[in-house]
Amino acid sequence: xxxLSLFFLFSLYAQGAHWNQFRGPExxxxxxxxLPLSWDENNNIKWKTAIQGRGWSSxxxxxxxxxxxxxTADGKILSALCINATTGKTLFEKKFFEVETPQFAHKFNSYxxxxxxxxxxxxxxxxxxxGTACVDTKSFKTLWxxxxxxxxxxxxxxxxxxxxxxLLINNHDGxxxxxxxxxxxxTGKTVWKTNRSVNFMDLDPNGKPKRDGDFRKGFSTPHIITxxxxxxxxxxxxxxxxxxxxxxxxxxxxxVERKQHSASTRPVYGQGLCFFPTGFGKGELLxxxxxxxxxxxxxxxxxxxxxxxxxxxxxxxxxxxHLYLIDDQGGLVTCLEAKTGKEAWSERLGGNYSASPxxxxxxxYAFSESGKCTVFKASAQGFKKLAENNLESGFMxxxxxxxxxxxxxxxxxxxRAED
Numbered sequence: 001x002x003x004l005s006l007f008f009l010f011s012l013y014a015q016g017a018h019w020n021q022f023r024g025p026e027x028x029x030x031x032x033x034x035l036p037l038s039w040d041e042n043n044n045i046k047w048k049t050a051i052q053g054r055g056w057s058s059x060x061x062x063x064x065x066x067x068x069x070x071x072t073a074d075g076k077i078l079s080a081l082c083i084n085a086t087t088g089k090t091l092f093e094k095k096f097f098e099v100e101t102p103q104f105a106h107k108f109n110s111y112x113x114x115x116x117x118x119x120x121x122x123x124x125x126x127x128x129x130x131g132t133a134c135v136d137t138k139s140f141k142t143l144w145x146x147x148x149x150x151x152x153x154x155x156x157x158x159x160x161x162x163x164x165x166x167l168l169i170n171n172h173d174g175x176x177x178x179x180x181x182x183x184x185x186x187t188g189k190t191v192w193k194t195n196r197s198v199n200f201m202d203l204d205p206n207g208k209p210k211r212d213g214d215f216r217k218g219f220s221t222p223h224i225i226t227x228x229x230x231x232x233x234x235x236x237x238x239x240x241x242x243x244x245x246x247x248x249x250x251x252x253x254x255x256v257e258r259k260q261h262s263a264s265t266r267p268v269y270g271q272g273l274c275f276f277p278t279g280f281g282k283g284e285l286l287x288x289x290x291x292x293x294x295x296x297x298x299x300x301x302x303x304x305x306x307x308x309x310x311x312x313x314x315x316x317x318x319x320x321x322h323l324y325l326i327d328d329q330g331g332l333v334t335c336l337e338a339k340t341g342k343e344a345w346s347e348r349l350g351g352n353y354s355a356s357p358x359x360x361x362x363x364x365y366a367f368s369e370s371g372k373c374t375v376f377k378a379s380a381q382g383f384k385k386l387a388e389n390n391l392e393s394g395f396m397x398x399x400x401x402x403x404x405x406x407x408x409x410x411x412x413x414x415x416r417a418e419d
Contacts, residue, residue, distance in 0.1 A: 019061040019400040022115035022160040022221050023266055023356060029317050031360040031401045037375060038387045039417040046416040047088030055112030056396040059407045062118040065137060066407055069125055071111035075102030078127045085402045092140045097131035105156030115160040124168050128157025144188035152176040158219030164246050167191060169222055173237045175213025180235050192249035198240045198256055219264035227290055234274055236263035241276040253292045270318035271338040283310045287341060303341035309334045315356040319378045326353050326366050335380055347383035349374050356398040367395035
């Protein structure tokens, strides 16, 4: 019986029981589960649960718990809830923070966009500067909170926290200040805080910023990779992309791009290169050799893609030796050779996209803001659509995986889609 229990737990983990952060356990959007190919409101939906409030945070899952953040539309009440992954029943719901005068959030964003991150026994919830909380996932007791991580998010928060060893790490890139920080995950106390080395707060002779807050504001989630056996923290700011030592926050290198702004996607690493979409305003895709020090803008950009089709919000997928991009406006899918940036093919799906795609069993799942999910083959040989599915409300949140099921958050509901 003990061996069977261990086998069951291992199988659940391997299939995606711990989709514990934005873009899954590795932060890359990859799953090895056997996910459903087709579904709609009446087919292959095991349960559907209404979610109160407004929030674009993606589901984060540990074992049989799904955690989400949400907020009132005006941002004055910030809440979180835990849902049973098998039944869809709400296990816990709590108002964590009240905000008397919320910061402005663009109507396209929400006051609950950062995705939680979970480990055994604890979940870490963030709404950006308005509040961060740590909760015991067994007792649902709040263990610590922070409300003093100042940042004018300008358009609303978007960066999701990540865990590394004993640290909870996140970006705060706002109109007033830009920094990356690490908290002790057990206590919530600050371990290190590093201001961005590139200051986009250019002032005119009257002391007013020459650039508006968009050029200092970022939405991206940081990402840890291993280079030459050493952990390296990749982090996109407003108009620059950085590598840090996650132990102490010391900057290793930076790439500066002053033409685009508000970088939003989570960095991707593969084929010995780091890939950074540069954000809004005729964005580009940069392929950066991470072996360098200080400012490597002029020396380590191996190729760049500067044309339509580079995503502003959906993160990239790196599969085998290729990259897959899904454009926000019109859903142009592009397959590129990762080493060179050479295009293998492109195809237009139609619709607008904010959610990041995921991949499993040689398929790619792309979720649109209207509620459409297009499933197509992950192949450099050409585009091949496998299915097209629709739910009643659109996708702003990225999907999650539990066992062989997809956990899908639309603008109004949470679904379990499974064969």
